[in-house]
Amino acid sequence: xxxxxxxxxxxNVPEGATVAFNCTYSNSASQSFFWYxxxxxxxxxxxxxxxxxxxxxxxxxxxxNRASQYISLLIRDxxxxxxxxxxxxxxxxxxxxxxxxGGTRVLVKP
Amino acid sequence: DVKVTQSSRxxxxxxxxxxxxxxxxxMDHENMFWYxxxxxxxxxxxxFSYDVKMKEKGDIPEGYSVSREKKERFSLILESASTNQxxxxxxxxxxxxxxxxxxxxxxxxxx
Numbered sequence: 001x002x003x004x005x006x007x008x009x010x011x012n013v014p015e016g017a018t019v020a021f022n023c024t025y026s027n028s029a030s031q032s033f034f035w036y037x038x039x040x041x042x043x044x045x046x047x048x049x050x051x052x053x054x055x056x057x058x059x060x061x062x063x064x065n066r067a068s069q070y071i072s073l074l075i076r077d078x079x080x081x082x083x084x085x086x087x088x089x090x091x092x093x094x095x096x097x098x099x100x101x102g103g104t105r106v107l108v109k110p
Numbered sequence: 111d112v113k114v115t116q117s118s119r120x121x122x123x124x125x126x127x128x129x130x131x132x133x134x135x136x137m138d139h140e141n142m143f144w145y146x147x148x149x150x151x152x153x154x155x156x157x158f159s160y161d162v163k164m165k166e167k168g169d170i171p172e173g174y175s176v177s178r179e180k181k182e183r184f185s186l187i188l189e190s191a192s193t194n195q196x197x198x199x200x201x202x203x204x205x206x207x208x209x210x211x212x213x214x215x216x217x218x219x220x221x
Contacts, residue, residue: 034209043200043212044153087153089209097143097168098210100153 001026004090004101013078013108020074021104023088032091033064033071037084038103044087047073078108113137116201116213123220129188131216133201139211141204142184144168144176146197147215153200159184191220 006023013019025033033050048055050062050071061074071090075082088101117132135142143158145168155168157176165176173195177185184203188195196219202210 032209036209043215044210045212046209049209097155097158100145102150102152 002102003027003092003099004088006088006101006104008102009105009107011104011106013075013082013106015078015080015108015110017078018074018076019078019106020072021086021106022070022072023101023104024068024070025088025090025099026069027090027092028066028069030090030092032098033062034089034098035060035062035071035073036087036089036100038087039084044100047086075106078106080108080110082106083108114201114203114211114213116199116216118216119214121216121218123188123191123218125192125220127188127191127220129191129218129220131186131188131199131201131218133184133186133213134182135184135203135211136182137203137205137211138181139203139205140181141206142178143202143204143210144174144184144186145200145202146170147200148197156186188218191218193220196220 035047036044037047038044054063059076063072085103087103114135144156145153147153159178175187199216201213204210
């Protein structure tokens with residue numbers, strides 16, 4: 001089983017709609033969680049950290065469910081510029097190493 | 111903003127050549143990492159370093175070595191490049207357990 005698993009998509013989303021997707025992780029000792037965004041042929045960029053209580057940043061909402069070992073990302077009022085691959089990232093129990101999921105591709109269409 | 115700079119955006123090297131990929135960060139981060147990214151395989155950790163002159167193997171260290179002589183610089187070395195090392199190489203740095211900042215990547219082709 002992979003340490004971090006994501007649905008690769010693509011999720012085809014009409015502009016203005018809401019899209020949500022999850023990521024599961026296998027190491028129950030993981031402490032830190034992040035969502036990164038990666039545009040085609042570019043480096044990943046930190047979108048947001050994920051906190052136990054859930055957190056929101058504008059149109060983006062991240063949730064953590066420790067009992068079921070998954071995190072989620074919800075995008076409201078999708079924009080064309082939200083088209084990207086979203087990487088779920090989890091720290092390993094020891095040290096500062098992060099494990100990346102394979103990414104979920106989101107395509108927002110007019 | 112933290113800046114992580116990778117010396118080359120694109121590189122083409124021949125099989126058997128020794129290849130150096132350089133990465134420099136400007137925010138005094140202790141942690142530095144080298145990943146490669148391949149379609150269908152995602153990002154895989156090659157080596158990392160928590161301090162000067164310190165290095166640890168990641169998940170796929172075979173065929174690679176690293177050097178960290180100064181805190182701001184972390185070099186990845188392909189001792190004898192092979193075609194299966196054709197990939198996108200990404201350097202990252204971080205402060206403690208915060209998220210990473212990545213460089214813009216080096217797309218290496220080994221022919």
